[in-house]
Amino acid sequence: MKNPQAEARRWIAQARDDLKFVRWILEEDNFYDKGCFMAQQSAEKALKACLYNDGERTVLGHSVAELVNRVSARHSSFKSLEKEARLLDRFYIPTRYPNGLPGGIPFETFVLEDLEQAVSMAEKIVAAVEEILGD
Numbered sequence: 001m002k003n004p005q006a007e008a009r010r011w012i013a014q015a016r017d018d019l020k021f022v023r024w025i026l027e028e029d030n031f032y033d034k035g036c037f038m039a040q041q042s043a044e045k046a047l048k049a050c051l052y053n054d055g056e057r058t059v060l061g062h063s064v065a066e067l068v069n070r071v072s073a074r075h076s077s078f079k080s081l082e083k084e085a086r087l088l089d090r091f092y093i094p095t096r097y098p099n100g101l102p103g104g105i106p107f108e109t110f111v112l113e114d115l116e117q118a119v120s121m122a123e124k125i126v127a128a129v130e131e132i133l134g135d
Contacts, residue, residue, distance in 0.1 A: 004055050011049035012133060015126055018042035022119055032115045033106035036091040039118035040064060043088050046122075046129040047071055053133055064088045064125070075132055084121035091118055 019042040025035035047067035048059045054074055061067060068085035072078040094100040094109075101109060 004052050004057070008049040008053035008133060011045050011052055012126075012129060012135065015042045015045035015049060015129070018045060019119075019122055019126055022115075022122065026115055026119055030112070031107070032110040032112060033095040035115045036110055036118040037095040039115070039122040040088045040091040040095075043085070043122045043125040046126045050075070050129045050132050062092060068125075071129075078128060081125055081128060084124055088118065088121050088125075 018038050022035050022038045022042060025031050025038070043064045044062060044067060047064065047070075050071050051059045051067070054071075059067075065082065065085040065088075068078050068081050072082075091114075095106050098105050100106070
């Protein structure tokens with residue numbers, strides 16, 4: 001990668017757009033399972049933006065908690081986001097696959113409160129990354 005900061009900008013732009021979509025779901029519809037997943041995705045992409053901005057060439061993985069731990073090694077303020085990161089990881093598989101739950105179907109299982117919590121946590125993580133990026 002020639003320009004890590006440019007790559008970071010691409011990732012944070014997508015994270016912001018994902019979060020915008022999640023906010024729309026929260027206001028306009030009841031696709032709570034999909035909104036929870038997209039909130040997790042927004043946080044994941046924002047954290048990857050931060051790692052790219054810090055000069056990492058390849059950022060792999062989908063665990064928000066693991067990404068927060070990696071970012072915390074350089075930015076100690078992210079330690080305070082560990083709980084949110086762990087909670088967001090709950091929305092990665094079960095929101096998408098019927099066999100990701102012990103019973104039920106994602107669209108019938110997740111509720112408004114889940115989405116509200118997911119949005120709040122994603123907003124905190126995206127805002128923390130924006131602060132690092134100077135956006």
